[in-house]
Amino acid sequence: MKILIVSSYLPYPLFSGGAVRLFNLLKEISKENQITLICEKRDYQTENDVKELEKICKKVITVNRKKQWSVSNILKSVFSKNSFLVTGHTLPLMRKKIEEELNENKYDLIHVETFYVLQNLPNTSLPIVLVEHNIEYLVYKRFVDQAPKILKPFLSLDVHKIKRQEEECWNKATKLVAVSEEEKKLMGSKDIVVVRNGVDTEKYKISNIKYQTKNPQWVLFIGEFRWIQNINAINNILNEIWPKIHEKNKDLKLWVVGKNIPENIKNKKLENVVFDENAPDKTEEIYKKADILLAPIYVGGGTSFKILEAMASGTCVVTTSLGAEGIVGTNQNQLVIAETSGDLVDSVLKLSKDLEFRLNLIKNARKLIEQKFDWKKISKELEYVYREALK
Secondary structure, X not given: OEEEEXXXXXXXXXXXHHHHHHHHHHHHHOOXXXXXXXXXXXXXXXXXXXXXXXXXXXXXXEEEOOOOOOXXXXXXXXXXXXXXXXXXXXXXXXXXXXXXXHHXXXXXXXXXXXXXXXXXXXXXXXXXXXEOOOOHHHHHHHHHHOOOHHHHHHHHHHHHHHHHHHHHHHHHOOEEEEOOHHHHHHHOOOOEEEOOOOEXXXXXXXXXXXXXXXXXXXXXXXXXXXXXXXXXXXXXXXXXXXXXXXXHOOOOEEEEEOXXXXXXXXXXXXXXXXXXXXXXXXXXXXXXXXXXXXXXXXXOOOXXXXXXXXXXXXXXXXXXXXXXXXXXXXXXXXEEEOOOHHXXXXXXXXXXXXXXXXXXXXXXXXXXXXXXXXXXXXHHHHHHHHHHHOO
């Protein structure tokens, strides 16, 4: 098949879940299909990043991503029917590039990554496969629920706009793809296919040291600190969870990994806490060292890549029910699910002391990843969606 992929982001370097997902799917589907990628490019992304995509795509066309937080975008969204999200991704140059590509070349279908770039497509008779990484209006609603009261009226109106536009885009798609069964149900009765997030099982492996008792053990928190949900999560860990863990097990160490850790977080004086902004970019090396991933996720959607990668690497996962969304494992079998700070504390302490429990979790988690979350298998599911869209 000859496929035009239109994306809201350039999927390299692999610093975000979306980039990890699209890059790995492109790597697999390009083996038997011809791919042209048209996407937004951020300021920090380089021509070398584009070249990494050119190794697997026939052609890569980029459009500079405009600044989202601008007075112009805010005013446009306030005084129009468009949400702030869609306003920021409305790019006349992208639309022009897509029109030129469709006029000059014949394609079988268009694959769109995230609904909020769909408005850049010209009118076309080609089948459209729309892939949603999250239900965006629900993600934004969770933010609004935690926002200051003075901002809630404006933000709630914008969530309403996102919901309307997102659902309109779902109805325009020939085939709609969700990343989890939970989100499929929330999307409604339209013909929706689940294509899960995945893991490179050759890259993320279990090292032998995982099967040995180590003292001290490393509890990992890893995240991109540009995102408020990660800042909220680490503050919750440092203020509510870690002091109680350390009180009962002084051999454990907390390893906080990520770029741009805020100074007010790094300045917290807590015993056995290591802040690391210079950990290897190869996250598989991080998971080799970590024994337990602590991921209290309360805002977001889709399936967390750090949880999948940890499970593939033999790093036991302690998370919330939202963090476990999309992962078809069961509590206490492939991962540990806990909601309250007290339960999260107890779960980490149990894993630190109960070697048999930890080893069973490691074995069961790896088996699940190999069966359900290998990119090679997941790419075949996406290709099936393409074929169905062409019928």
